[in-house]
Amino acid sequence: MQHSNDPTTLRGTHSTDSFDPATYKQKTNIIDEEPTVKPEMVLKNFAKTYETPAPGGYQRFIAGLGSCFGQCGMFCFLCENPYKEVDQGEVGLVQTFGRLSRTVEPGLSYVNTWSERLTRVSIKINIREIPAQKCLTRDNVSVVITSVVYYNIIDPMKAIFSIQNIDNAIIERTQTTMRDVIGGRVLQDVVEKREEIAESIEQIIAKTAFDWGVNIESILIKDLTLPDKVQASLSMAAEAKRIGEGKIINAKAEVESAKLMRKAADILASKPAMQIRYLDALQNMAKSPGTRVIFMPSAQEVEKMAGSNIGDVYVDKGKGKLQDLEEDTDWAGSEHERVASPQRNIPVGINNNRHVADTVALQEAMHQ
Incomplete structure (x- = not known):
């Protein structure tokens, strides 16, 4: 029996029974492991219904009127439309007679125009610049610091009902914590360890902000301004350091040059x-x-x-x-x-x- 050398024939005789998935993955570098999923990467579903007491007669009457006028509002522009829109990146809080009854996801949601009220809360990351403030270091040097805080709301109910103005609260808390942290460090640490100081402030604020339903993403020190006299002294110190390093380099070069000249003199004297x-x-x-x-x-x-x-x-x-x-x-x-x-x-x-x-x-x- 003669064997054919035709490549098409050889490919046709290849059997799929010898296919090994493990070997194939090793050769093709296929990764079959699931990536690590962090809690903050998972989109949270905020839709929730809260228990409310049974409405009284007057409440039922008002709710009935609102339902009737709401039905008319879908066809007549003289009445308010009962369907409200919630944008992506927001959560809607529906209050019935002033009490939180449910939270709704982005999209259209039915709201009784007479008995219910919709409040939109952004859950996107907010960026707030902390105004420049003077801080006194441990060695009694006054510095002006400007910083930025990144945060987002993780519990809309707490952020709206537990504190009056969440933005102002975050800014004030950051300023107070920054003064405390800067006051415990010397000027040299403040200048050289900005990231470490920002992390310390973030850790302190994060505990309080979590109780408000807010997650602190990060805090950055944007600008650091020193008094003119301090800046002049630091510049002189840096210049003196550069001059000293230059002298060391020149001295090393002269030593190497002397060694080469000595070696050349020994060769010429042979x-x-x-x-x-x-x-x-x-x-x-x-x-x-x-x-x-x-x-x-x-x-x-x-x-x-x-x-x-x-x-x-x-x-x-x-x-x-x-x-x-x-x-x-x-x-x-x-x-x-x-x-x-x-x-x-x-x-x-x-x-x-x-x-x-x-x-x-x-x-x-x-x-x-």
Whole structure:
């Protein structure tokens, strides 16, 4: 039996019985775990009905009239329409004869126009800017702080019926707490730890706001103003710190530069480097115009010249060898050559071993 090499045939013979879901998930990186759901991410259903006492005769009469006129209001513009609209992001509180009877979700809701009243409450996140206020730190420095508070209503019934004005209450509570927290810290902490201070204020306010049916999302310190004298002193301190850091960087750079220069000096003072410089001097002398007679020194003399560093040497007239200069002589000519009278040794002072070969050749020529 012959096997076909046709790719379509091979694909057709693949069986689904060998399919492994676990292996497929690993290869395709499929995540089958449910994401973590936080309580604040779940949309809360505020629709609720509260128990109310049985209405009396007069209440039933008023409710009946309201129902009748409400039916007329659906067709006649002279009567009030009983269907009220609640926008998304709001919750409707329906009061019957002044008592909370139910809460309604966004949409159209029937409200008796004579006996019931609808109050809309926003459950969206509110942003309130806390007015600038002066706070005294623990080290007796006055600062002006402007902050922002983010909050939302999580219990409309408490927010409406437990406190008269929830917005003003949140602002006043934030200002009072901020003065207390700032008063317990020094100026340095207030300047450097704004987020930590904001978190402390948030934790304190959140406990009270929860009893009001409000959730504090966050508190941010928007602006911090210091007195002019304090700002000047802080600027001077920061500038002095930058200057000190710059000096440290320059000192480190000088140390590294000195190390590199020392390393370069050690390399140039080595015998191979001196020999290369000696050969360069010979090459330069050969390129110069005029006739010169150069006597090549022996290997011992070259090693001696290579081993000597910057210093003074002179040539013995009778022996033609380099010796250390032990006594002062009169200088003549350039700064690299000193020539005395013909009757005495001719000292030749050098500051660089590159001139040694030229000095030796000059001395030998004078002897001849």
